[in-house]
Amino acid sequence: MAKFNEHIQLGEPVLPAKGIEKALQAGALKDQRIIALLEDMGFPGIDWWTENMPERMVEVGIAEQNGAVVAGALAAEGFIPVLYSFLFANVGRALNQVRQSILVDRFNVKIIGREGAWGEVGISHNTIEGVGFSRVLPNLIILNPADVVEAEKATEAMLQYHGPVLLRQESSPTPVRVFTDDYPFNIGKAYSVKDGTDATIIATGYMLTEAIAAAELLEDEGLDVGVLDMCTLKPLDDAAIIEAARRTGAIVTAENASIIGGLGEGVAAVLCENLPAPLVRVGIEDEFSQSGLITPERDDLKIHFGLRAEDLVVSVKVCIAKKERSRCRD
């Protein structure tokens, strides 16, 4: 059994959506400015809202461009709208509206974008490019929580932060609970789940579960691999990345999204500019996704993209080999 840091206690799988719901309701009870902005795609804990806060629900229908701009206007008037839909729709479809009518003026809009790179819904909804097209936008904070606790804490932090935030809500499979209730979440701060000496896996979102499993598998083979949870995809925690490179000299990034424009590229840039170190990026390699509900019994898409713990094990070994080779050259 690997030795984890403080605030880590692996538990049963729990839907992160539960954490988002809880934080939104607590936030709405405390702060009258919080408004649910719907785009005919439901809302986390919608029944509670319909029962308790019907006057604070705005429904724009399947019109994401209008939705994004109305959100900007509500924020301009002092409200805190939470815009909920699929990521391909509320940011992807309305990219220019988000840019022009939310980000240009740093309006205090919160966007929850559903679906990661896999799920039963298929190629249209599985937004592999979502992180990439969002990271290039100035003034936008991007959060990608890994489990139910982090989802709740990230939602809470998102509501407290003054400015535009995108929270990515991934779909299946339900990740195991990783953090304890007193986990101290901070926007822009990575959290070291496990320290290591041979290599570090920097994981975001649901890939954290796989990264932890990979570290345990590697420990059985006598390798001490660290795991760093990077919930905030923008701004990245540069200091934590540099520290991991200094300590272990080999970095593997793990993301359930395209490696182009995603976590892997961000980490690569930080390393190149500060402390070049061998790097392997694990993610989706420039292709679209497809249907494939992931359950404990079925993981076709994970196999397809090479995103299982076993695949990470291979990548970590490749990265350590790169490190050894570069030492030989020295």
Add this chain to the structure above:
Amino acid sequence: MAHDDSLVASLEAKSDKLRNHCFTQFCTFEQGHAGGTMSIVDVVTALYLHHIKFDPENPDWPQRDRVVMSKAHCCEAIYAALVELGVFPEETLGTYYCYGSPFQGHADRWSTPGIDYSGGSLGQGLSFAAGMAYAEKLKMALRPPSAEETFLPRYIKRFDPLYRSYCILGDGELHEGQVWEAAMFASKYKLDNLVAIIDYNKWCLDGPTNDVMPVEPLAEKWKAFGWWVSEIDGHDMRQILDVLDLTNRLYGDNKPKCIIAHTVKGYGVSHWESRRMHLGRGEEMMKGVREGREKYGQVQ
């Protein structure tokens, strides 16, 4: 309620003064969106210098009426009004298009007190104005009722809105699908505190609006979307004032208002009118400016 002749005459004179302010801005880089700016100057004059609630000493006054310039490339007209109101000194006109200037190439809420919306990407302004109108309704609904309201239910006494929301759209902008998303939204939420003004100057960049992509039948479209519609001559000051007053008086009818202002691209400068000038540059621009200065230069 008829407006007296002296008010109409003084606003007409102000309009000409605003045109002069626009010429000054066009001169900075011998460039500007002359056609669409000239077509909307009269409406902007009526709005800013007479109709809306706006405090030049405090442009961020929470109860000010909101004005969204959705066709934000014609923000020169708004800048001219802000100078005339004393929000900015006249010298600012000469910094139009310059680095660090409050008079940016497209209206920018952060740079310019008095500007409510950072526009430029066409088709989004009506959504923003509708969002602000919705926010007004929400603020009224969420605040504790006043002593007056506890005695008089709202259906007996009609209250004025906290503020009204105005949006100026171009006619070519109506090609954007989002405008009609916003039209449905405003109608659904009964935004009778929202007024859209369409600068129907009949010309886009590539040619006549109704050739590029027909928008007609325009009034019928807005009516079908559940809006109250009125058509006016957008260069007749009396008509502009009358229709704006009417939209105020109709508050409480649960309908968003659409004013279709029939205008002329490049209005008032024959050189630009004849060319349906969209974006003027260099000598094309300066020829019009010289003509305009001669015509309106004596205005005080």
